Amino acid sequence: MRTIAVVGTGYVGLVTGVSLSEIGHTVTCIDIDEEKVLKMQQGFSPIYEPGLSDMMTKNINENRLFFTTQHEEGFENAEVIYIAVGTPEKEDGSANLAFVEQVAKDIATNVSRDTIVVTKSTVPVGTNDRIQSIIDHHLVANVKVEVVSNPEFLKEGSAIYDSFNGDRIVVGTASEEAANVIEEINQPFGVPVFRTDVKSAEMIKYASNAFLATKISFINEISNICERLNANVEDVANGMGMDKRIGDKFLNAGIGYGGSCFPKDTKALVQIAGNVEYDFNLLKGVIRVNQYQQRLLLNKLYKRVPNIKGKRIAVLGLSFKPNTDDMREAASIPIIKSLVDKNVEVVTYDPIAIEKAKKIFNSTVQYASSIEDALKGSSAAIILTEWNEIKYLPPSTFKIMEYPLLFDGRNCFSLKTMEDEYIEYHSIGRPTVSLSKEKIHN
Numbered sequence: 001m002r003t004i005a006v007v008g009t010g011y012v013g014l015v016t017g018v019s020l021s022e023i024g025h026t027v028t029c030i031d032i033d034e035e036k037v038l039k040m041q042q043g044f045s046p047i048y049e050p051g052l053s054d055m056m057t058k059n060i061n062e063n064r065l066f067f068t069t070q071h072e073e074g075f076e077n078a079e080v081i082y083i084a085v086g087t088p089e090k091e092d093g094s095a096n097l098a099f100v101e102q103v104a105k106d107i108a109t110n111v112s113r114d115t116i117v118v119t120k121s122t123v124p125v126g127t128n129d130r131i132q133s134i135i136d137h138h139l140v141a142n143v144k145v146e147v148v149s150n151p152e153f154l155k156e157g158s159a160i161y162d163s164f165n166g167d168r169i170v171v172g173t174a175s176e177e178a179a180n181v182i183e184e185i186n187q188p189f190g191v192p193v194f195r196t197d198v199k200s201a202e203m204i205k206y207a208s209n210a211f212l213a214t215k216i217s218f219i220n221e222i223s224n225i226c227e228r229l230n231a232n233v234e235d236v237a238n239g240m241g242m243d244k245r246i247g248d249k250f251l252n253a254g255i256g257y258g259g260s261c262f263p264k265d266t267k268a269l270v271q272i273a274g275n276v277e278y279d280f281n282l283l284k285g286v287i288r289v290n291q292y293q294q295r296l297l298l299n300k301l302y303k304r305v306p307n308i309k310g311k312r313i314a315v316l317g318l319s320f321k322p323n324t325d326d327m328r329e330a331a332s333i334p335i336i337k338s339l340v341d342k343n344v345e346v347v348t349y350d351p352i353a354i355e356k357a358k359k360i361f362n363s364t365v366q367y368a369s370s371i372e373d374a375l376k377g378s379s380a381a382i383i384l385t386e387w388n389e390i391k392y393l394p395p396s397t398f399k400i401m402e403y404p405l406l407f408d409g410r411n412c413f414s415l416k417t418m419e420d421e422y423i424e425y426h427s428i429g430r431p432t433v434s435l436s437k438e439k440i441h442n
């Protein structure tokens with residue numbers, strides 16, 4: 001078993017650190033955020049991720065998992081250092097590498113033994129070479145530091161599960177020795193390891209995210225055509241997905257992809273291509289479709305309820321996907337902003353993300369403590385996140401509204417159910433369920 005340091009304790013760093021400690025390594029997680037570190041030292045996870053808290057507490061108690069704000073302390077005995085800090089989007093769409101570069105300098109000035117540095121952060125092709133040269137340039141001790149690319153593929157909401165059940169672990173390095181160490185560290189996960197060169201490893205990460213985003217934008221465009229032709233995109237996706245070459249995953253039409261990665265990584269890949277004079281037309285289209293898709297549900301609402309000013313509208317689900325409290329690039333942000341700009345009384349509900357949402361929406365919206373409370377007195381409801389609590393809600397609950405008018409951005413309910421329950425139902429890429437004896441909404 002190895003002594004490991006993980007720099008950055010966000011979704012990736014904390015899950016990596018906790019998972020590595022769970023398989024027996026001794027792990028010190030380092031973060032510059034003092035409040036976060038204090039919380040983790042006391043055994044509390046700063047993020048909501050199923051299974052994370054319990055695994056964290058267990059490994060703290062078994063003395064395999066430590067937290068500090070001091071790089072020097074964390075690096076002291078580390079044989080391997082993982083970089084898992086953020087690489088957010090810059091204004092021009094390219095990746096901001098300032099955090100990664102800072103960590104490279106911190107490593108160079110603090111390590112006192114031969115070390116393997118593993119880059120987990122998503123970084124543009126060529127960045128690992130740059131990390132290597134920053135470290136070599138600033139290195140204080142007379143030691144060897146080898147940088148390895150090891151991109152992360154976990155999904156938020158199932159991050160712990162994904163760490164133990166991933167499809168592959170990609171290891172990019174020219175050093176067979178370093179690759180052997182990383183493979184040995186990960187061996188207890190039982191996930192297949194794919195070895196390649198550094199640049200290909202970096203590209204695998206961007207290409208994978210871009211491909212998944214493309215699948216989503218593709219099915220969203222098909223859904224828009226289905227709507228015009230009265231076809232049902234859910235059946236279309238199911239029928240397509242039965243072809244093993246296509247696969248049945250990531251074909252859920254909806255309000256577009258959000259989150260901390262697809263939006264930023266697709267834009268970064270356009271930039272990466274542009275830097276070598278390649279115009280990534282297809283990916284630009286994917287991004288455009290996604291922006292358009294976020295507006296569609298709202299446009300349907302505004303068309304159906306033209307005099308929306310002053311009306312109360314319930315927004316169910318705020319996080320960018322279920323089982324996470326992450327609000328980064330959530331579709332709820334532009335959608336709620338548009339409603340608030342139109343002087344709509346917005347009442348929101350989310351089972352987990354409310355605290356983070358409050359930091360974004362402040363007092364511009366109301367925060368209901370139950371779905372029922374959100375629906376009471378509302379003229380319409382919009383579903384933005386398919387939490388189980390929302391998806392498996394007895395449809396009759398929507399009749400709490402004086403007139404049951406539902407706009408579902410996640411296709412949570414079958415058309416037949418809504419017809420039987422007598423609920424006016426607008427979803428994505430499927431025929432609208434209208435009521436014959438409609439009340440007039442004005």
Ligand SMILES: NC(=O)C1=CN([C@@H]2O[C@H](COP(=O)(O)OP(=O)(O)OC[C@H]3O[C@@H](n4cnc5c(N)ncnc54)[C@H](O)[C@@H]3O)[C@@H](O)[C@H]2O)C=CC1
Nearest residue numbers: 008009010011012031032033084085086087099121122152
């Ligand atoms: N969130 C996700 O699901 C996935 C993210 N990634 C990639 O992993 C990277 C990290 O993403 P997240 O975990 O979402 O980021 P995050 O923003 O949640 O966390 C980053 C953490 O790094 C800390 N930090 C910044 N500078 C530091 C320094 N010099 N020393 C120590 N700590 C420092 C911050 O305080 C913060 O806690 C990004 O490159 C992202 O693209 C890859 C796969 C999945």
Ligand SMILES: O=C(O)[C@H]1O[C@H](OP(=O)(O)OP(=O)(O)OC[C@H]2O[C@@H](n3ccc(=O)[nH]c3=O)[C@H](O)[C@@H]2O)[C@H](O)[C@@H](O)[C@@H]1O
Nearest residue numbers: 152153154155156250251252254256257258259261320321
């Ligand atoms: O690089 C990353 O950060 C990660 O990005 C995504 O993971 P994540 O963003 O956590 O969540 P996804 O499940 O991929 O969902 C992303 C967005 O796409 C949307 N989506 C997903 C699937 C689908 O069929 N339709 C759809 O609209 C989701 O609602 C969500 O807004 C990838 O799935 C991970 O493999 C990758 O490691």
